[in-house]
Amino acid sequence: MEIFELHRGSAPLLISLPHDGTHVPDDIAARLTDGARRVPDTDWHVSRLYAFARELGASILAPRHSRYVIDLNRPPDDTSLYPGQNTTGLCPVAQFTGDPVYLPEQEPSAEEVARRVEVYWRPYHAALREEIARIRAVHGRAVxxxxxxxxxxxxxxxxxxxxxxxxxxxxxxxxxxxxQQRLEAVLAAQDVDDAVVNGRFKGGYITRQYHDVGNGVQAVQLELAQRNYMDEDSFEYLPERAVRVQAVIRELLLATLA
Structure with a gap:
């Protein structure tokens, strides 16, 4: 199985969806709790939400594997992004509820984590760097x-x-x-739900690592509350809700490309 899927677009915009994947290899899945095998902490349906962005010329990068295999939005040394707050790690052993990901005594060893970094993490980040460099070379800038x-x-x-x-x-x-001001204006004008800038989610490792504003590379993270486009219990996508969220995302991306 491929590690990721990359669609190369024509605009100075790369959309990264590092928690979109759901696949867990059999040898890892056998060690997970029953609840964790549902991969509940997936960023459900974000590829579907952002599919329209191809029409805007955006490049889109998305992994195949679940964050339970490895969290692509964490640093490879697993340094906490939010010191002093509960969070999950590079190869998560706790779910977002605090419940265990693994059965007793089945958590990955340091050696296994290192292998997953090499097999899954590094290829995704190499693709990120290469696509940002390609976009900047073509357009003189990249978001x-x-x-x-x-x-x-x-x-x-x-x-x-x-x-x-x-x-x-x-x-x-x-x-x-x-x-940032253009994006804040879009969020202030929408009536789907409330919004905040640099609140609990200020941007993960990818946002913090890959921006180079002085050289024309900007980075932005958008964390959506899933209630606005899906059923949070069944994980079912709800198109009649999602279309309103997509309209806001479209305006945000257009403001980004302006």
Missing amino acids: LWEGHSIRGKLPFLFEGRLPGFNLGTAGGTSCRPEL
């Missing part, structure tokens, strides 16, 4: 857009109800102020 989604209520990770749209720019460092 990396990180597309994510998550359940709207997860007490293990955050208090209360998550806003519908969570824009992250690493505290304003991963893109130019003008771009």
Whole structure:
């Protein structure tokens, strides 16, 4: 099985969907709890949500494998992105609920984690770097857009109800102020759900690692609350809800390309 799928577009925009994959190899799946085999912490259906972006000329990069195999949005040394807060790791052993991913005494060893970094993590990040470089060479600039989604209520990770749209720019460092202002204006004008900028989700490893604003490479993360486009319990995609979310995403991407 291929590690990822890359669609190369014609615009100065790369959409990365690092938690879109659902596949777990049999040897790993056999060691997971029954609940974890459903891969509940997937960023469900984000490829479907962003499929229209091909019409805008965007490149799209998405992995095949689940974040339970390896989390592509974590640093390879597994340094915490949110010190002092509950989170999950490079090869997660806890679900977003706090429940275990693995059966007792079946968690991956340090050697196995290192192997997964080589097999899954490095190829995805090499593709990221190469596509950003290609886009910048063609257009003189590039925007990396990180597309994510998550359940709207997860007490293990955050208090209360998550806003519908969570824009992250690493505290304003991963893109130019003008771009952030355009995106904030789009979020202020939409009526689907509430929005926040640089709240609980400020941008993960990819957003923080790959921006180079001074050389024309900007990065933005959008974390969506899944309630607005799917059933959070059954994981069913709900097109009548999703179309409204897609309209907001379209306006955000158009503002990015402006």
